[in-house]
Amino acid sequence: MNRFTPNFLAMIFTALFVGLGLSYYSLADGRFLGTYHIGSWSTWANVGTPNPDPYTKTFVALGSTLQLGRSEGVQFIAQRDSDGELLLRECNYSITGTTPIANFWTLRASAPDGHSITPKNSTQSMHSKRISRANNGIATIHVGTKLSSGNWLEIEGKGYFELILTLYDASVLSGFGGTINTMPIVTKEGCS
Amino acid sequence: MIKSALWIFGGILLGLIIHLTLILSLPHLVPNNIWNVFSKIGAPGELIIIEKPKQQEENILRLDPELTYAVCRFDLSIGPGLLSGKLPTDFWSLGVFDKNGVAIYSTTNRSGGGQSLDLGIFNPAQTRLLAEQKIELQSGILIVRAPRDEVFVVIRLSVPHPAMWQRYQEQLKALKCSHVGQSE
Numbered sequence: 001m002n003r004f005t006p007n008f009l010a011m012i013f014t015a016l017f018v019g020l021g022l023s024y025y026s027l028a029d030g031r032f033l034g035t036y037h038i039g040s041w042s043t044w045a046n047v048g049t050p051n052p053d054p055y056t057k058t059f060v061a062l063g064s065t066l067q068l069g070r071s072e073g074v075q076f077i078a079q080r081d082s083d084g085e086l087l088l089r090e091c092n093y094s095i096t097g098t099t100p101i102a103n104f105w106t107l108r109a110s111a112p113d114g115h116s117i118t119p120k121n122s123t124q125s126m127h128s129k130r131i132s133r134a135n136n137g138i139a140t141i142h143v144g145t146k147l148s149s150g151n152w153l154e155i156e157g158k159g160y161f162e163l164i165l166t167l168y169d170a171s172v173l174s175g176f177g178g179t180i181n182t183m184p185i186v187t188k189e190g191c192s
Numbered sequence: 193m194i195k196s197a198l199w200i201f202g203g204i205l206l207g208l209i210i211h212l213t214l215i216l217s218l219p220h221l222v223p224n225n226i227w228n229v230f231s232k233i234g235a236p237g238e239l240i241i242i243e244k245p246k247q248q249e250e251n252i253l254r255l256d257p258e259l260t261y262a263v264c265r266f267d268l269s270i271g272p273g274l275l276s277g278k279l280p281t282d283f284w285s286l287g288v289f290d291k292n293g294v295a296i297y298s299t300t301n302r303s304g305g306g307q308s309l310d311l312g313i314f315n316p317a318q319t320r321l322l323a324e325q326k327i328e329l330q331s332g333i334l335i336v337r338a339p340r341d342e343v344f345v346v347i348r349l350s351v352p353h354p355a356m357w358q359r360y361q362e363q364l365k366a367l368k369c370s371h372v373g374q375s376e
Contacts, residue, residue: 007199069288169300
C-alpha cells in the first residue's frame with residue numbers, strides 16, 4: 001500500500017500547525033518568549049531597547065502602536081486577575097499594592113482591540129499623583145461598573161478587557177529582570 | 193510506524209522553519225506599520241500633534257490619555273533632522289524610532305536639558321560629515337545617530353490637570369521640526 005500521500009499530508013499539516021500556531025502563540029496569546037511576567041502583569045522586556053530580539057521586533061512592527069523608549073518608561077498589561085481568570089467587564093476588581101519606583105504611573109482599562117471602555121464624561125485613567133492613598137502610602141483602585149468609594153475607574157459593556165499600567169521615568173528598570181519585585185495585585189471583588 | 197513518526201518529526205522541523213521565517217520576515221512585510229500610519233498624516237519635517245483618544249472609540253496608537261503627544265517624521269536622505277523648542281517643566285520625554293517602531297534613542301527632561309529641547313538626528317554618512325565639521329550646527333545640540341534614513345520622534349508631555357491640556361498642546365505645536373537646509 002502506498003503510504004506516501006497520507007504521510008506527506010500529515011507532515012504538511014504538522015508543519016503548518018507548529019509553524020503558524022507557535023508564531024501566533026508567541027506574538028499574541030502566550031507571550032512566552034521575550035516577555036517578563038510578575039503576578040497578573042506582563043511586559044515585553046526588550047521593547048524600547050535599540051537591539052530587541054526578533055520576537056519583540058515582530059511584536060512592535062505588527063502592533064503599529066507607539067511604544068515607550070527604555071528611558072521613557074515601561075508598560076505592563078494585565079489580562080487576568082490574581083486567580084488567573086480573564087478580566088471581565090461584568091465584574092469588579094481591586095488593584096492594590098505598590099509599583100516599582102517611577103516618576104509617576106497611569107492606569108487605564110481597554111478592550112483587547114484598543115477601544116476605550118470608560119463611559120463618556122467619566123475618568124479615562126488613573127494618575128498616581130491624583131489618587132487617594134492609605135496612611136501607609138498604598139493605593140487601592142477599584143475598576144468596574146459598580147460605584148466604589150475611593151479611587152474608582154468606571155468601565156462599561158461586556159466581554160474581556162485588559163488593564164494597562166504605564167510607569168514613566170522608571171529608571172529602576174535599567175537593571176531589568178532582577179529589580180521588579182513588587183507589582184499591584186488584581187483581585188476580583190464580584191460580578192454583576 | 194517508525195516511518196510515520198519520521199514524517200511527523202519532519203513536519204515539526206518544517207514547522208519550526210516556517211515559524212522562524214515568519215518571525216524574521218514579518219517586520220518587513222507589514223503593510224500598515226506605524227511609519228505608514230504617520231506617512232498618511234504628515235510629510236517628513238512636519239510636526240504632527242496627535243489628538244487625545246476619545247472615549248468609546250478605538251485608540252489605534254494605544255495613547256495614554258494622561259499625556260499629549262507630538263510626532264515628527266524624518267527622511268534623512270533629505271538632510272539631517274532637527275527638533276527644537278521649549279517645553280513645560282512637567283515631565284516630558286522623547287523617543288527616536290526607526291521605520292519599524294524600534295527605539296533608537298530615548299530620554300526624558302529629568303536626564304536631558306530640562307525645558308529646552310535641541311535634537312539633531314543624523315544618518316551614518318551625515319555623522320561622518322559632522323565629525324569632519326562639514327555640517328554646521330549650533331552648540332549644545334543633542335546628537336542622535338540613526339542607522340537608517342527613515343526615523344520618527346515621539347514627544348510625550350504629561351498634563352498635570354485637564355484644564356491645562358490646551359496650553360500644553362500649544363507648547364507642543366510651537367516645537368520646530370525640520371531638516372537641515374529645509375526652509376521652515
